Each structure stands twice: as C-alpha cells, then as structure tokens.
Amino acid sequence: MRRCPRFSLALGLLLLATPVLAQPQTLTPAQQRAKAKAQNVPEIPYESVPNFLKFPTNLYLGEGIGIATNSKGHIFVYTRSQETRLFEFDKTGTFIRELGEGLYGFAFAHAVRVDAQDNIWAVDEGTNTIIKFNPEGKVVMLIGRKSEAVGGLEETPAPGSPVPPAQPYRLSRPTDIAWDAAGNSFISDGYGNSRVVKYDKNGRFVKDTGSKGSLPGQLSTPHAIATDAQGNVYVADRGNSRIQVFSNDLVLRAIYSNVGAPWAVCITPGPHQYLYSSNSNPDSNNSEIAAVTGEIYKMELDGTILGKFGKPGKLLGEFGTVHQIDCRNPDEISVVEITNWRAQRILLHPAAAAAGATGAKK
C-alpha cells in the first residue's frame, strides 16, 4: 500500500508531461474564458453530510443565497423564498427560529455574515440595505436605505445604462460585508455601484474605492468580500474573474486571477488562515460554461492554490451555483446553492489529498 502513492505520483507526472492527454477536449472560446487558469490543482477528497438542515413541515428553503455560522456553530441561512427569509438552525441542523419576518429591509437576499460578537448581518440587494441583528435577533443598526415606495413602479435601468455616482450612505445592490479587528465594515457594493466602501464601527463613512472596469483596482460585480487577521480586504471581482486584495486603507496590494470567477470567498479564522473561493457554475441555463466550472479552491492568503473540490450537479456533494461559503472550521465548510435550493455541509479531507498527491486518483 505504501508504494502505491509513489507509483501513482510517477504516473501522474507522466500524464502531466503530455498535455494533449491531460486535456483531451478542445475548449470553446467561452469555455476558455470561464475555465480557471490554474493547472494541475490537487483534488481535495470530501463528502457532503446527508440531510444537513432539518426543516419543519411547511417551511421551505428557496434559493440558497447566504449562509453563516456563529461561535456556537448555529447556522444562519438567508434565502430567496416566496418572501426573502432568514432562518437559524443549531449546529446539528435542527431548526430554531426565523429572524426578521416581514422586515422592511427583506426583499431579495444576497448574503448573511456573523461578526466576531455573533451579531448577524443580512445583506439585501433588493432594498439596498444591510441590517445588523444582535444575537437575540433585534435590529441594532442599518446601513443604506430602501427606495421609497411612494414613487410607484420604477422602470428597471436598461443593462449598460450609466450608473449615477455612488453616495456615501446609499448602497446600490450591495453583495457582501466583512469586518476588521477594529470593527470597521467593508462592503462590496455591488451590482449597481462598483466599489468597496468602508464604514467605522458606528456606521460612519470612512472611504470607498473602485469604479466599473477591468483595470487593476476597478471592479466588475464585486460579489463577495472577506478580511484577514491583518485587516487586508479580499474582494471577489466576479465579472473580471479575479480576487483583488486591498490594504485596510483600500490600496490595491495583489490580484489573483487563476481561480475562475469568484462567486463566493471566505477566509478561515485561526493562526493559519486559508482562503476559499468558488468558481461557481452559472445560474443561467448554460451547460457550456457549467462543463468547465463549479469547483471550489482552497488557497493560502498569498494566492498559492492548495487544492480544489466539487463539480456542478444536483446530487449530494455536487454544486448548483454555490453563492456563499462559511469556513469557520477550515475542514468543515457550509455552502448554499442557488439552483439546488439547498445548503450543504462539506467535510474536507485535505490530509488524504496531501498523502495521495497529484494524480493519485488517475
């Protein structure tokens, strides 16, 4: 048995030496754009816990948009159901309660995050608000403002129409939030604006950066955001298929552009932090792109890729457009999926991957 991995390794290296064999099909131009540039990334073995979340009768998950855990392991899921709703489960997946029922700011879920004090922050791109609940479920702060209904129906701006300048205290289809150790908030804002905005812990505007485009520091649908222990800010620049890393003062530090389109990013806590990024398969009817996407990458904070796992599909352990990742425990992550209306608890076995090394499965 001990010899096998070494043998496999050798075989794997042989295979790598012949790129035609390793990549037999010809990719279409669209696939070439969508496929992550990283090559020869080790697969991390994993399994998905069956029946992870237990729903009471007549309570249904819609599109799985947001997922986060608190320090007790409780799981919060923010979903686009018939109403946009926020559910809390205990760490075993047993339903506890609903938060924010009928809330003014709940219209179209985008993300949920739990801060270091176990406050729950819901990011709603329908009302352009981010709502902070304390652990008891009481609303304690609001960022942004919902449009006034009194104007009646508004026409949806045509795609590509000019976007008005961003305002300090208004968000435009915000996508995600993260915090540094001082409690400053960093918001990826979003589908409308193309910026990262920083507020202090009392909700006062500090600064913002970014505009729509593909130059370094520009953003095209900043779709998720995470901070590391040093306060650096990692922005999933989905439309540009790159992660941009900014300092705490929002100065561009690095760009990682080899892990596909980062729909969701997450940074683990603890002394050695890892970065997860999901190159999710499209939520549109696009089997062409789905064929070359759907995997999640595990990386060092400096962008070094450690491994990947997952593929598109509807079965347990397959992914239907992962929209948010919780990684409080680096080997026990939670994901929510748009097109599978589901949350999964994924158990990773990275040690097995290291022992097996590249190409072990081949």
Place this chain on the structure above:
Amino acid sequence: MRRSLRTLLLAAALLYPGPLMAQLVIPEIPYDSVPDFLKMPDRIYMGEAVGVATNSKGNVFVYTRTGHTNVGLGDSRAFSKGGARLFEFDKTGKYLREIGVGVYGFNFAHAVRVDPQDNIWVIDEGSNNIMKFNPAGDLIMVMGRKPESLRVPALAPAPPVPAPTGRGAAAAPAADTSGRGPSGPPGSGIPGDLFNRETDVAWDTAGNIFVSDGYVNARVAKFDKNGKFIKSWGSKGAEPGQFNIAHSIAVDAKGNVYVGDRGNNRIQVFDNNGELKNVIQSVGAPWAICITPGAHQYLYSSNSNGTADMNNGEIYKLELDGKILGKFGRAGKLLKEFGSVHEIDCRYENELLVGEITNWRVQKLTLHPAK
C-alpha cells in the same frame, strides 16, 4: 455649569437681533436617551419610524413603514396594498396592540398625531389619505382618496438607452390620476378635499383641521372639524407664503399655524386664516416641528440629516416668536444620535419622543435645560 449656561443664555439674548438672523451663540441642551425604550414583541419589527405621537395617558403610537407595499397586477394597471403599520405602546414602552390591520389607506406612512380628545390621526402619503381613529381604534373619518391604481410602465424599448437613471433616482412614472382630485400642474396649490402626498395634520382649539399638503401640491389646507373644506393657501416656490415641501405642521393655543417649509429652510407662521405673520429662518430645514401644550408653549424643530448623509441632525428649542433657546443632538447611528428625525412628540416639554427614518427606531429623550 448652571452659571455658565445662564451666562450663555444671557449672551444669546443680548446678541439676538431679530427673528430673521441666526443667533451667534446657541446653548447646547444636555439630554439623555432611554435605551431600548420601545419593546417590540417577537416577530414584529419596526421599519422606518416616520410617525410618533402620544395620547393623554402617555401611550405611544408609532406609524412605521414596514413590510412591503405589494403590487398586484390587473391587466394594464397595478394595485398597491400594505407597507405601513400602526402600533400602540404604553408609556413604559410595552407593546399593546396594532391598529388598522388591513386598512385600505395604509401604504406609505408619513406621520401620526393624537388630538386633544385622544383620537389618532394617521397621515399616509402613499394613499393620500388621512385616517382618524377613535381611542378604541375604530376608523371614524377619512380624508382624501387613494389613487385607484399605479400605471404599469411600458416595457423598456430597445436601445437607444434612455437618459441616466438609477434606482431611486428615476422620475416616478405618472400615476393614475383617479383620486388625485382636480387636475392642475404640480405645485399649483390646487384647493379642495384631495391630497397629493400630504405630510402632516394639526388642529386649533375649535377643532379645525390644518393639513400640510405636501410633496406635490404645495399648500396648507384648512377644514372644519367635520372635515369640510374651508380654504387653502400657498403654491410651490420660495416667495413668502409659498412652500417647497411643506413637511410638518403645528398650531399654537391662539390658533396660529406653523409650517415646516423644509425645502426653503424656514418655518412660516400664519394666522388662523392663512395670513403670513412670521418667518423663522435660523434653524435649518424643519423636517419635524412640534409645539408643547400648557401655559408657556415652546416650539421644537429638527434640522434632520438627509437620508443619504450624516450632516446636521440637531433639534432646536424655540419660543413661539422664533427666539432660539437651545439645541441638542447630531446625526449618527448610536443611542442619542439621530438618523433623519421625521416626527417629534412634545406633549411633555422635557421628555420628547423622536421617530427616525434611517435608524428604524423611536427614541425617548430626557432634556436637562438650565433653568
């Protein structure tokens, strides 16, 4: 501390040259805010707390924009419902009940006021209704009429792309004018019974009703106590007697009418028949005004921050003649800070309630003015 404040007040009085000029020294009034004043039950959430008022028992009424204004589609028209709720609390902040569940005119809250008989008046700028509930919660009078429907915008044509628009920035499509009353250009101060995004209500001692109307029609309307239209005055503009968003209204014991002319940064004071008597211009944009009851009446006015900024936010205390006695507060999200104060209750001179738009909160403030 007391001495210095008195000195400041004295200095302010000496420097005070007249009602139209800003005072150079305005004393700060110390104040506290009661943490977690209103106790919401589980599964009921405050939204934008645009209206707050108390009755003679100290019970607190909050008219809030919460949930969603839902639009149901007919074939070519859309019908709106919901989006506003009225809650009652006792004077300690304990939740008592909801009033007006499912009422036709609850769409987009603007204000709530309680009259001397403890009737509760609800001002809704979405339905263009003012609804009077008796203390038991029965609906006993309705003013104005809700527009029958919203126009469904046509499907966007193919490019060329229209002029720059953004969520919240686009001009609202024309609504069905049914229920909007006599036609006329916006801001022309159309007289009559119907409102167009009216904002507030007040009464004189005879029970006459004064309505600030409002975002579109730019007038003050006077009705008798039975809701019969008497007269209205004003139109859109910046001249004396004109309005640029008449946003809040109050009446003193003599029947004078104070109008928070927000867009013109002034409070205009009219007599009971609409003759302009005074203009107070030194307190910023009066989003919310309130006149205390009792022998010596005071006027409070909030220079609220806009909903997209954190500028200003202070509340002024004035004599009825416009003399500023002090101010307190600033914009922010913490306790004691204000997120676009939208209505003030001042039944008690030193115990105010303020409803905030952007903090989804009502605060109870205790003032400690130097005396």
